[in-house]
Amino acid sequence: MLWSNYFIPTQKENPADAKIPSHKLMVRSGMIKQESAGIYSWLPLGIKVLKNIENIIRQEQERAGAIEILMPTLQSSDLWSESGRYDGYGEEMLRVVDRHDRILIYGPTNEEQVTEIFRKYVKSYKNLPLNLYHIQWKFRDEIRPRFGVMRGREFLMKDSYSFDLNEDTAKISYYKMFVAYLKTFQRMELKAIPVSAESGPIGGNLSHEFSVIAPTGESEIFCDKSILDLDINKKNLTTDKEISEAVENYLSFYSATDEKHDVNNFNKTVKKKDQISGRGIEIGHIFSFGDKYSKPMNASIVNADGKISDVYMGSYGIGVSRLVATIIECFNDDDGIIWPISVAPFKVNIINLKNNDDDCYSKCIEIHNLLEKLGIETIFDDRDESAGKKFSDGDLIGVPFQLIIGPRELKNGNVELKIRKTNKKEIISFERAIDKIKSIIFEE
């Protein structure tokens, strides 16, 4: 992509209302634009990152056996009356009255809607287990939306819903999502900590948050350092037994949200030097809630003995748009964003030091086309701007590799390669630079 053909409205000034790094940097790098309180447009760089994150989530959901559907943004309020949540959900639920005076709800979550789908089609234990997920915009009418897309009103969420015959298989479904979440976040280079949590308005008695520690986190979390040393990718996870053991290994270590924290127990079970506490940003939340929705909504199944029972359910959410901000909270410096390769909007940024030099321009185009052909998304900063502006914008938008091409080095067949993560620069031949980029990207 040529920068001059693209649309990246960077700006130097921080927005007046932005308090956290991700909000500042997303506005400054031209990723988002606020349209109303807590409602944003995603500009080209923003939507690219959002889609990269969405695709990682989708791949890991499919790998875990979840099946994609898409429920609408607007739901009938009748479903919420059936489940008993209509009155309880409060003012965060956006109610809409249509031209025929029917009440619709802009879905903040989809337990009712998916239970309605299930009960219409699935009647037999033979069709279980089943896990349906979708990635759809949601709305929560937060009283004080803030921190950009970290706490917006219209937000993108992946939510999965599992259906099982009994508590034991429901637990396996829960564990499978537990593993999928660890793998998903690891692919984004996030160290997500599963934390025992309250289940709140979703319900049930088994619930975990997945949080990353960052200074701007919204609440305190506490855990045993050992959890951070576990690596889900080092486990062999073929059978249900292996999955259960892996998850129960995680669960054997202390971890809790503020609400669930028990100081005595923490001190008793975790050595002082292994006690970790910090601000956590919640990026996922999973729930097992049995028949909380299936019972009032009559979502029952016939089991192998011909008996009828309410289906066991769980729900599993990931804040997709919030993840964009979270990754930036974890990976930034004074100059801008530092994207992990897997989610970066482009992998390579080619900077032309001398705008009117034909040789430089041709070389930039040649390298750009070569990288694109290799499947490495590349942006070439061909703007008629100073080198300084290109450097600062390059650091700001945080593309992992910068290839700086100027007449002096070009004469010797060399290029300057800057790795944004370390900010280290080296002058090497084009061949070595491309080999290095390839080896880092494709080894991942």
Next chain:
Amino acid sequence: MLWSNYFIPTQKENPADAKIPSHKLMVRSGMIKQESAGIYSWLPLGIKVLKNIENIIRQEQERAGAIEILMPTLQSSDLWSESGRYDGYGEEMLRVVDRHDRILIYGPTNEEQVTEIFRKYVKSYKNLPLNLYHIQWKFRDEIRPRFGVMRGREFLMKDSYSFDLNEDTAKISYYKMFVAYLKTFQRMELKAIPVSAESGPIGGNLSHEFSVIAPTGESEIFCDKSILDLDINKKNLTTDKEISEAVENYLSFYSATDEKHDVNNFNKTVKKKDQISGRGIEIGHIFSFGDKYSKPMNASIVNADGKISDVYMGSYGIGVSRLVATIIECFNDDDGIIWPISVAPFKVNIINLKNNDDDCYSKCIEIHNLLEKLGIETIFDDRDESAGKKFSDGDLIGVPFQLIIGPRELKNGNVELKIRKTNKKEIISFERAIDKIKSIIFEE
């Protein structure tokens, strides 16, 4: 994908309210489920087709130089007051009042919102031309939603917006989208006819609908048969001049909607034998409307002479969810859907004739894995159902190729290949069957 691990709730009965083939078949094949009047959930087969269509549209938009963004579903009503459309849009516009008593609108279209983005960031002719598009859910509160997703209330739309310095370059932008639309629809095997149209509430004086002729079309269209014989892919379309000439060739033939139709002119310019009229389904609509939004909303730019002028705009819509239904209207028979390969949810459906035969099962799995490895999406109907049920469901869901595997033919190393488009069957070796499928799919 194994059918037994997937979720395709087929049904024999037509829904009581369904009047047109696509509505009946989408419900019967388990693609969609109605949630409220004109509001649908997309079940696994449905979302797969929707995404395939979305991707073709996205590729052709990018190829034409349009840049993807994503505007939110809910817009501030203030923007619509600025443009003067707030009062005029009528009851089809869904208005929402949030907890702070601010009025939001569930966007039926995005001219105002994108003009607001443009005016905030773009000030100079140097950044033109610019074309921004997004693919987002829209809402129109139709008084009588009907025909399934053909005329739903919550619907998915691709809308692009072009920005130009003057009328001449605006025309080139319009022509580029004109060509992109022809290519997009052709990839879905639809014969889309560009028809001179009224611009209605969007405004402007240059407007074309893209329609396909089908008995269930909503309005009458009239055109010269010669338009149907044109093939956009046979044109060389590198320069602006070549693009203009190609489009003007299309425009040189008579074509009009009901509202624009002029019988005398039709009879004068088109030979009787070349006169085509029929019911048209509108799948795209493009508009060039100059300063209709930029003037009231102050979206101006500085030109090369330092003078300020209002930017010239156009907008270009494709009904993504409506296309799913339209393709079915064009491609179906008494037994079900006949998907064009490019949009089919799976390309091959493997039918196991004998459920408890180990050899048959192993062969099915082997062929399934082989096809998936070749990048050919395959579903293996491994259900414990009769052959008859598998045949009728296979025809209903309309996957292009069926591979029917049974013990008798397997002994001879053969398989029955059925091509859904022609319903022709032949017994051939596995190698030949796979070669045939490969050659048809990858030649496309």
